[in-house]
Amino acid sequence: MKREIPLLISFIAGTLIVISLFVPHPPFNKMEETLNSWYIIVSGFTFILGIDSLLLYNWDKIRRKSKDWPFALTVILSFVVTLVWGIVSGVRTGHIFSTNSTFRNYFYLYIYVPLQATMFAILSFFIASAAYRAFRARSLNATLLLITASIIMLGRVPLGNAVLIPVLWIAVLLIAWVVLLEIKATTSASTRVGYILMLILMVVIAVPLTKFLYGNLSAATDWIMDIPQMAAKRGIMLGLALGGIAVSLRIILGIERSYMS
Amino acid sequence: MHLSTSIWVWVAAFFTLAIFSFLYKDNPFYKFAESVFVGSSAAFAFLNLWFFDVKPKLWDPIASGNILAVIVPLILSILMLTRFIPQIKWLSRWAIAFAVGMGAGLGIVGMLNGYLVPQLKGTFLPLWVSGDLATTVNNWFLVFGTVFTITYFYFSKPIKGKFGAAAKVGIVFIMVAFGASFGYTIMARVSLLIGRIYFLLHSWLGLI
Amino acid sequence: MNIFESMSKIDRRIIYLILFIVATVPFLFKVEIPMKPTSDVVEAYNFINSLPEGSAVIISADYDASSMPELQPMLTAILRQLFSRNMRVLVMSHWALGVPLAQKAVEEVAREYGKKYGVDYVVLGYRPGLQAVMVSMGKDIPKTFDNVDYKNRPLKDMPVMQGIKNYDDIGVIIGFEAGSVGDFWAQFANARYGARIILGSTAVVAPDLYPYKQAGQIIAVLGGLRAAADYENLVHHKGTATYGMTTQAFVHFLIIAFIILGNIGYIATQRKRRS
Numbered sequence: 001m002k003r004e005i006p007l008l009i010s011f012i013a014g015t016l017i018v019i020s021l022f023v024p025h026p027p028f029n030k031m032e033e034t035l036n037s038w039y040i041i042v043s044g045f046t047f048i049l050g051i052d053s054l055l056l057y058n059w060d061k062i063r064r065k066s067k068d069w070p071f072a073l074t075v076i077l078s079f080v081v082t083l084v085w086g087i088v089s090g091v092r093t094g095h096i097f098s099t100n101s102t103f104r105n106y107f108y109l110y111i112y113v114p115l116q117a118t119m120f121a122i123l124s125f126f127i128a129s130a131a132y133r134a135f136r137a138r139s140l141n142a143t144l145l146l147i148t149a150s151i152i153m154l155g156r157v158p159l160g161n162a163v164l165i166p167v168l169w170i171a172v173l174l175i176a177w178v179v180l181l182e183i184k185a186t187t188s189a190s191t192r193v194g195y196i197l198m199l200i201l202m203v204v205i206a207v208p209l210t211k212f213l214y215g216n217l218s219a220a221t222d223w224i225m226d227i228p229q230m231a232a233k234r235g236i237m238l239g240l241a242l243g244g245i246a247v248s249l250r251i252i253l254g255i256e257r258s259y260m261s
Numbered sequence: 262m263h264l265s266t267s268i269w270v271w272v273a274a275f276f277t278l279a280i281f282s283f284l285y286k287d288n289p290f291y292k293f294a295e296s297v298f299v300g301s302s303a304a305f306a307f308l309n310l311w312f313f314d315v316k317p318k319l320w321d322p323i324a325s326g327n328i329l330a331v332i333v334p335l336i337l338s339i340l341m342l343t344r345f346i347p348q349i350k351w352l353s354r355w356a357i358a359f360a361v362g363m364g365a366g367l368g369i370v371g372m373l374n375g376y377l378v379p380q381l382k383g384t385f386l387p388l389w390v391s392g393d394l395a396t397t398v399n400n401w402f403l404v405f406g407t408v409f410t411i412t413y414f415y416f417s418k419p420i421k422g423k424f425g426a427a428a429k430v431g432i433v434f435i436m437v438a439f440g441a442s443f444g445y446t447i448m449a450r451v452s453l454l455i456g457r458i459y460f461l462l463h464s465w466l467g468l469i
Numbered sequence: 470m471n472i473f474e475s476m477s478k479i480d481r482r483i484i485y486l487i488l489f490i491v492a493t494v495p496f497l498f499k500v501e502i503p504m505k506p507t508s509d510v511v512e513a514y515n516f517i518n519s520l521p522e523g524s525a526v527i528i529s530a531d532y533d534a535s536s537m538p539e540l541q542p543m544l545t546a547i548l549r550q551l552f553s554r555n556m557r558v559l560v561m562s563h564w565a566l567g568v569p570l571a572q573k574a575v576e577e578v579a580r581e582y583g584k585k586y587g588v589d590y591v592v593l594g595y596r597p598g599l600q601a602v603m604v605s606m607g608k609d610i611p612k613t614f615d616n617v618d619y620k621n622r623p624l625k626d627m628p629v630m631q632g633i634k635n636y637d638d639i640g641v642i643i644g645f646e647a648g649s650v651g652d653f654w655a656q657f658a659n660a661r662y663g664a665r666i667i668l669g670s671t672a673v674v675a676p677d678l679y680p681y682k683q684a685g686q687i688i689a690v691l692g693g694l695r696a697a698a699d700y701e702n703l704v705h706h707k708g709t710a711t712y713g714m715t716t717q718a719f720v721h722f723l724i725i726a727f728i729i730l731g732n733i734g735y736i737a738t739q740r741k742r743r744s
Contacts, residue, residue: 046360152445
């Protein structure tokens with residue numbers, strides 16, 4: 001009973017929703033409507049699952065006076081203060097987010113918003129540091145990724161096309177440097193000639209390319225986003241969609257039951 | 262320079278700087294701000310649940326004597342809450358099974374009808390558009406970019422020969438897509454920093 | 470240690486400090502560099518302009534404070550266009566904490582244009598259930614929100630809601646997306662009910678939305694602060710996005726300089742290792 005009933009519930013709910021897509025007529029459309037309205041109510045409760053363990057974990061820390069317990073106390077206290085303030089202000093004005101609620105006007109806008117916004121803003125520092133540390137042209141694929149990212153970053157900001165010219169030439173020089181190192185390291189004369197030809201070709205291409213991108217950088221960025229980028233994203237998502245359908249089917253048919261643990 | 266005179270702007274500035282201080286090193290100011298954030302986020306889950314869900318959808322109908330209309334979701338919601346009582350915790354599985362089953366059903370509907378069909382339709386493009394070279398070239402990029410990307414993720418066959426060549430072209434497209442995503446991600450993170458700096462310079466310090 | 474090696478080993482705190490300075494200075498001088506609006510933004514702008522005056526528009530604020538700098542100015546600019554064309558605005562959200570942010574924007578812009586709550590705009594609020602809410606709205610929008618606005622006031626008394634039953638009565642849905650809700654708008658509201666959708670999104674999310682645009686499931690993708698700045702430009706009301714773009718440009722240049730420095734160091738150390 002403890003296992004069969006949940007499996008049956010998810011089977012019925014999932015199947016009815018899928019059937020109602022293909023048969024949008026009575027009784028299925030009505031059933032779908034009812035199930036959706038139930039789901040809207042019940043799904044709200046999933047947001048509070050797990051919060052008990054967060055509170056218990058911090059409570060335990062306080063009780064045992066373990067290291068950093070004052071911060072555990074801060075967690076509990078701010079939970080209580082937020083909850084009480086929200087309820088009092090919400091009941092008094094009709095909603096927590098009423099325009100005249102002190103909870104919205106002070107707590108939400110001046111405590112919660114800066115906290116949440118700054119938490120995410122510090123990521124910019126980490127990504128800058130990562131770009132410097134880890135964003136290396138180690139292989140042809142990595143170089144391609146690097147070049148695309150740079151074009152996009154410059155293509156979406158003002159003055160990007162002016163900055164692109166020196167950036168492009170520095171990139172050409174860097175590649176030339178690597179190639180020259182290869183020429184020095186190799187002993188075969190024909191490989192050397194090949195490398196030298198490659199260098200000349202690169203410079204020959206770089207001149208008109210710079211000129212073209214200077215005038216059309218924004219359009220080039222649009223093209224990358226609209227065509228090759230889009231095609232790859234679609235390919236990846238089509239794969240994910242097939243995978244998603246398979247997992248959903250496993251859940252409905254009761255093969256995948258990890259949610260019951 | 263017009264320093265803000267509102268105590269609340271100062272509070273906001275304090276929390277902003279407290280979080281930024283983590284960049285130097287972990288410290289009590291950051292830990293305090295982080296704890297406030299965690300605690301109040303948890304409280305928001307309850308407040309949102311009550312004010313946007315339980316009150317309009319369960320409480321109000323029940324208060325107006327219409328309990329029968331919501332009896333099933335009411336029972337399921339109560340079952341969901343049994344998760345907090347260890348002895349009868351297993352009952353919450355019924356409600357979770359309902360939510361998971363619905364999620365799976367909606368997932369199939371969305372992926373099949375909302376993604377696979379329209380996206381495949383969008384990929385069936387003419388490979389020759391007479392008199393329009395640009396569209397022809399773009400369509401080639403689009404169709405083969407998509408097909409080769411899928412090839413790269415097809416793991417049931419060893420990546421060798423012609424199939425391997427297709428997968429290699431696929432990886433070029435994937436790298437361009439990842440590069441684009443990376444560039445856009447940097448863009449987004451920088452924008453968030455700009456938002457906070459604007460707050461500090463404008464609302465708090467009144468420099469701009 | 471030679472110059473190249475030290476180039477690849479700058480302390481992270483120095484990088485942070487340089488970034489902070491570069492992100493602050495352009496603001497102090499309020500430099501503004503003119504930009505031509507990107508094609509996507511122009512498309513979205515023209516589409517909204519092509520709607521008849523008085524059309525109902527759904528604004529779905531599916532974000533919270535963590536992506537406010539990108540999406541709040543975009544929302545504000547679009548609201549200016551909507552109110553200047555006397556559209557009826559229905560504000561909702563699939564992220565509970567998006568409600569107060571969208572409400573703040575709509576209150577501010579409505580005041581500028583002399584628009585009234587209940588007559589010209591309404592805040593429906595948030596309901597959990599995401600895809601289920603979208604499907605349910607395809608059948609009956611007021612009923613999905615229990616026939617009341619976020620503060621429990623009956624919708625049937627509000628002129629703004631007159632004649633609105635489902636997506637057929639909505640000129641366009643404009644979603645402001647910081648996560649995957651935009652995908653669901655396309656997959657459910659469009660694929661199933663043919664709703665017309667414009668998605669404004671954070672730059673992180675934007676690349677993933679392009680397939681929907683190519684397939685015609687959505688009208689346009691507005692990506693990040695740049696799109697917000699372009700929109701401010703189109704509605705002739707400069708704001709934080711326009712001023713922020715100059716800073717954005719300088720920080721991008723800095724990051725590219727970091728990438729180049731890192732790579733010079735990398736090549737140099739490789740050379741040394743090889744020899």
